[in-house]
Amino acid sequence: MAETHSAYTDTESLIRLLDVAERLPGAVALRERGYELLRPPPGATVVDVGCGAGRAVADLAERGCRAIGVDLDPGMLAAARARFPELDLRSADVTALPLDDGAALGYRADKVYHMLQEPAAALAEARRVLAPGGRIVLVGQDWDTMLVDSDQGELTRRIVAARADTIPRPRIARSYRTLLLDAGFREATLEVHTAVFTDPPTVSLLEKHATTARDAGAITDAELKGWLDEQRERAAAGRLTLAIPMFLAAATR
Numbered sequence: 001m002a003e004t005h006s007a008y009t010d011t012e013s014l015i016r017l018l019d020v021a022e023r024l025p026g027a028v029a030l031r032e033r034g035y036e037l038l039r040p041p042p043g044a045t046v047v048d049v050g051c052g053a054g055r056a057v058a059d060l061a062e063r064g065c066r067a068i069g070v071d072l073d074p075g076m077l078a079a080a081r082a083r084f085p086e087l088d089l090r091s092a093d094v095t096a097l098p099l100d101d102g103a104a105l106g107y108r109a110d111k112v113y114h115m116l117q118e119p120a121a122a123l124a125e126a127r128r129v130l131a132p133g134g135r136i137v138l139v140g141q142d143w144d145t146m147l148v149d150s151d152q153g154e155l156t157r158r159i160v161a162a163r164a165d166t167i168p169r170p171r172i173a174r175s176y177r178t179l180l181l182d183a184g185f186r187e188a189t190l191e192v193h194t195a196v197f198t199d200p201p202t203v204s205l206l207e208k209h210a211t212t213a214r215d216a217g218a219i220t221d222a223e224l225k226g227w228l229d230e231q232r233e234r235a236a237a238g239r240l241t242l243a244i245p246m247f248l249a250a251a252t253r
């Protein structure tokens, strides 16, 4: 298989991070905006590719869609099935979806394309499964433009850059619109919504980034400790700020 199915060694820890992120009010609003852009007619088949623990598949089913979730990671699918036993969840790669040609009217991929080595192949597959007039929505962050309030600016920049460098395609989100057009989609649009995190549980996201930077050799153990100590103090004092520009692209087949 040519594509990386997980940038994380530990599915459990990814699920915990996603659980923190997906419950924040901004994340809920962003998902809603994505559903609006998909505009599925009642009963339409919509596939959520890289569905993770299944939140969006459940949302789409609640909205009256015939929602199908697809993921490659058995741990993710197990978590999704445990949370939402009634959902249609399937194991497959983004480049070989278990749907007939033109079977879907909606295709959604949220925080997935940055993991793919061959996004063009994934978009060709999206075009195959979408009927003419079907809608596609891609959501994700640009990993090079994560903003963290810190007294240690230079160290913060190194942590963000080192974390981005561990991602297969860290800047793909800024290319979403162009990729959709190049893949033959029309009416492509792009929006950027800044996700702002100030709640204490956000520290777990920052721990992941800083620890990854240390593991990559970009910062020392002492720098990791100093940086996280500051962020934990900020969290305890209600002074934590993380802002992430989230790109939301949509187009028509």
Ligand SMILES: C[S@@+](CC[C@H](N)C(=O)[O-])C[C@H]1O[C@@H](n2cnc3c(N)ncnc32)[C@H](O)[C@@H]1O
Pocket: 003, 004, 005, 006, 018, 022, 049, 050, 051, 052, 053, 070, 071, 072, 073, 076, 092, 093, 094, 095, 109, 110, 111, 112, 115, 116
């Ligand atoms: C960061 S998670 C996002 C999950 C979910 N979309 C969300 O927003 O919470 C990315 C998901 O994409 C899945 N994934 C990555 N590469 C994939 C591939 N080639 N085919 C299918 N799923 C893939 C991973 O297993 C993981 O569940």
